[in-house]
Amino acid sequence: MHRLNPNILPLSGVMTPALVVDAVALEENIAGMALAAQRTGVALRPHAKTHKSPEIARRQLEAGAIGIACATIAEAEGMSAAGIGNLLITSPVVGRDKAARLAHLHRRSAMIAALDHSRQVEEIGAALTTADAPLSVLVDVDVGQARTGVVSIEDAVALAQHIRAEPRLRFAGLQAYAGNLQHLIDAQERQRAAAEAAKRVGDVVSRLQAEGLSASIVSGSGTGTSAFDSRGGPYTELQVGSYIFMDADYGRIRELDGTGLPYERALFVIATVVSVNRHGQVTVDAGTKALAVNGPMPDRFVGVANGSSYAFSGDEHGTIRLPPGAPQPSVGARVLIGVTHCDPTANLHPVYHVVRGDGTLALWPIVGRYGSAGIA
Amino acid sequence: MHRLNPNILPLSGVMTPALVVDAVALEENIAGMALAAQRTGVALRPHAKTHKSPEIARRQLEAGAIGIACATIAEAEGMSAAGIGNLLITSPVVGRDKAARLAHLHRRSAMIAALDHSRQVEEIGAALTTADAPLSVLVDVDVGQARTGVVSIEDAVALAQHIRAEPRLRFAGLQAYAGNLQHLIDAQERQRAAAEAAKRVGDVVSRLQAEGLSASIVSGSGTGTSAFDSRGGPYTELQVGSYIFMDADYGRIRELDGTGLPYERALFVIATVVSVNRHGQVTVDAGTKALAVNGPMPDRFVGVANGSSYAFSGDEHGTIRLPPGAPQPSVGARVLIGVTHCDPTANLHPVYHVVRGDGTLALWPIVGRYGSAGIA
Numbered sequence: 007m008h009r010l011n012p013n014i015l016p017l018s019g020v021m022t023p024a025l026v027v028d029a030v031a032l033e034e035n036i037a038g039m040a041l042a043a044q045r046t047g048v049a050l051r052p053h054a055k056t057h058k059s060p061e062i063a064r065r066q067l068e069a070g071a072i073g074i075a076c077a078t079i080a081e082a083e084g085m086s087a088a089g090i091g092n093l094l095i096t097s098p099v100v101g102r103d104k105a106a107r108l109a110h111l112h113r114r115s116a117m118i119a120a121l122d123h124s125r126q127v128e129e130i131g132a133a134l135t136t137a138d139a140p141l142s143v144l145v146d147v148d149v150g151q152a153r154t155g156v157v158s159i160e161d162a163v164a165l166a167q168h169i170r171a172e173p174r175l176r177f178a179g180l181q182a183y184a185g186n187l188q189h190l191i192d193a194q195e196r197q198r199a200a201a202e203a204a205k206r207v208g209d210v211v212s213r214l215q216a217e218g219l220s221a222s223i224v225s226g227s228g229t230g231t232s233a234f235d236s237r238g239g240p241y242t243e244l245q246v247g248s249y250i251f252m253d254a255d256y257g258r259i260r261e262l263d264g265t266g267l268p269y270e271r272a273l274f275v276i277a278t279v280v281s282v283n284r285h286g287q288v289t290v291d292a293g294t295k296a297l298a299v300n301g302p303m304p305d306r307f308v309g310v311a312n313g314s315s316y317a318f319s320g321d322e323h324g325t326i327r328l329p330p331g332a333p334q335p336s337v338g339a340r341v342l343i344g345v346t347h348c349d350p351t352a353n354l355h356p357v358y359h360v361v362r363g364d365g366t367l368a369l370w371p372i373v374g375r376y377g378s379a380g381i382a
Numbered sequence: 383m384h385r386l387n388p389n390i391l392p393l394s395g396v397m398t399p400a401l402v403v404d405a406v407a408l409e410e411n412i413a414g415m416a417l418a419a420q421r422t423g424v425a426l427r428p429h430a431k432t433h434k435s436p437e438i439a440r441r442q443l444e445a446g447a448i449g450i451a452c453a454t455i456a457e458a459e460g461m462s463a464a465g466i467g468n469l470l471i472t473s474p475v476v477g478r479d480k481a482a483r484l485a486h487l488h489r490r491s492a493m494i495a496a497l498d499h500s501r502q503v504e505e506i507g508a509a510l511t512t513a514d515a516p517l518s519v520l521v522d523v524d525v526g527q528a529r530t531g532v533v534s535i536e537d538a539v540a541l542a543q544h545i546r547a548e549p550r551l552r553f554a555g556l557q558a559y560a561g562n563l564q565h566l567i568d569a570q571e572r573q574r575a576a577a578e579a580a581k582r583v584g585d586v587v588s589r590l591q592a593e594g595l596s597a598s599i600v601s602g603s604g605t606g607t608s609a610f611d612s613r614g615g616p617y618t619e620l621q622v623g624s625y626i627f628m629d630a631d632y633g634r635i636r637e638l639d640g641t642g643l644p645y646e647r648a649l650f651v652i653a654t655v656v657s658v659n660r661h662g663q664v665t666v667d668a669g670t671k672a673l674a675v676n677g678p679m680p681d682r683f684v685g686v687a688n689g690s691s692y693a694f695s696g697d698e699h700g701t702i703r704l705p706p707g708a709p710q711p712s713v714g715a716r717v718l719i720g721v722t723h724c725d726p727t728a729n730l731h732p733v734y735h736v737v738r739g740d741g742t743l744a745l746w747p748i749v750g751r752y753g754s755a756g757i758a
Contacts, residue, residue: 375732
């Protein structure tokens with residue numbers, strides 16, 4: 007039996023559907039990754055796109071992380087407003103309005119930006135003034151994901167030189183995120199691919215070095231490849247995200263010894279059984295607006311029999327199929343559902359209901375969702 | 383060329399990614415469905431789960447709709463706060479807290495609830511007082527979706543009798559939503575299945591009649607089957623939703639004459655090109671947190687060449703593949719992307735950017751997202 011239970015006192019008053027965090031598992035995950043990094047000497051810059059929570063970022067920093075990664079300006083604004091500094095924005099910042107927001111953040115607390123095109127360098131340079139401290143810039147390198155980043159070594163050198171030539175910017179190193187490798191289930195295949203990506207990044211670092219461009223930061227990796235990327239370089243810091251929550255997707259990932267990743271499920275959606283009229287199944291009030299669709303179906307439940315399964319049944323509903331002979335929950339019964347894919351699930355909700363080790367409940371807001379700072 | 387263009391003045395200042403509505407198409411869709419209903423004499427109760435927008439609900443009512451359907455108490459609260467009345471909640475309301483919220487709404491403006499279990503009848507009855515006007519209740523009938531609703535005619539009769547016996551409730555009729563049929567692409571198959579569902583609903587209506595229970599409301603249908611359900615009964619009102627926006631999913635649906643549904647695409651996500659380093663493709667800043675994943679890929683674009691295609695590339699990014707020989711957009715170029723699945727896409731954003739016929743921009747808030755009235 008899981009230590010969380012949907013019927014414990016602090017959860018019984020929560021309107022469903024809602025996000026529930028097991029704070030004990032969360033803290034174990036934060037400590038576990040911090041220890042793993044300490045052992046290998048690599049730094050951590052956990053990615054806030056997973057949680058969008060200043061409370062969680064603060065705990066990651068307290069456990070030794072050197073800073074926080076953000077996917078968007080809005081996430082960085084949410085973190086900064088809560089007093090979290092040392093922020094890297096991992097997606098190229100494009101457009102004068104966003105460059106101005108980046109400059110504004112930078113004046114509060116030194117920012118780092120990852121860019122992949124000269125136009126971004128010019129826009130951000132233009133948004134800063136001579137009174138501003140230089141903003142640190144990483145050249146984003148595409149190591150196979152084909153999403154953002156420069157593709158060739160020559161382009162990496164040219165962009166680094168452009169950054170160096172821009173007086174309001176400071177060339178600080180590279181970013182190389184192999185997002186396409188994080189979810190490879192087979193550990194050997196993942197290790198091999200991660201080594202290949204690391205080799206490409208190392209080649210870029212060497213070539214920059216030969217051009218007199220020193221990459222003091224090499225930022226990359228994720229939960230799936232962190233055990234490999236933490237050893238032997240070239241990464242100086244790991245942008246791990248999902249390890250804090252885990253999910254059905256990362257639940258499938260194997261370590262080299264055949265076990266799963268050494269992190270616990272910490273994120274659940276609490277739902278209410280709203281319909282029980284069909285034999286062997288019940289309907290809960292958590293559908294595609296409560297649980298992200300882009301992941302394997304939930305495979306962990308608390309409050310229904312082991313062996314239950316979940317299927318989406320529209321925007322507001324899911325069907326839980328019960329194993330043969332299992333007792334059917336009543337209308338009004340509550341269920342904890344382990345989430346499909348953690349990042350986009352968290353993005354569907356405004357707040358975490360955090361059940362702490364002493365059984366009390368804390369509410370942690372989720373910040374930086376689209377337009378959350380804007381029109382009501 | 384679409385009349386909307388991502389570079390027109392009112393859109394050029396919108397931070398991306400964001401929702402854009404073509405108000406001309408929206409108004410044509412509202413008028414088109416209103417006319418179709420008028421011709422057949424059926425009433426419309428458009429479903430607000432699609433838009434969560436009081437501004438759109440108001441336009442639907444002005445075009446003749448008799449009321450609005452809401453999936454959740456939070457949606458109804460958002461509508462009610464904006465002065466929209468005549469609300470039906472289409473999902474069973476479960477739990478004392480939600481029953482109390484329903485009773486509170488009912489005191490502002492008469493509500494209708496669709497229920498499928500005696501426990502819900504008791505909870506809602508208990509939330510009302512003798513000073514309250516009786517609350518109208520529909521028996522929710524499962525016509526094949528296996529989500530909510532009573533399954534047998536006997537259970538429908540028993541629940542209707544229970545409602546009639548509860549002095550604070552009034553038995554008002556049936557709800558029967560065949561959500562599983564709305565997206566059947568083949569019109570003949572959809573028509574046949576809709577007729578079968580309608581027959582089952584008609585049988586329940588007759589049996590209730592024989593028991594002295596008159597179903598003055600029979601609420602159901604959706605955009606996909608509305609043309610069939612509007613004729614010949616048993617529905618008195620249609621809960622059409624998606625027709626206002628359309629999307630890639632409904633774009634595949636056929637009419638009996640082989641044409642598509644007679645409604646235009648009105649909902650887009652505006653995105654910015656943020657990376658252009660790979661030949662034949664660009665990366666935009668709209669991914670799984672901006673566009674719902676549970677639908678076919680976007681197939682309509684404005685701002686990139688005809689024949690382009692879209693693929694998700696993580697939380698914050700999408701890849702637009704360009705047809706051979708097409709010019710590559712620059713970093714900073716803007717694109718309008720026709721949405722995948724309209725309801726859950728709207729739910730990812732806080733506001734619609736509505737481009738009106740005169741080219742001006744209006745901002746319409748999206749209400750009733752989870753916790754939107756709660757902790758901030």
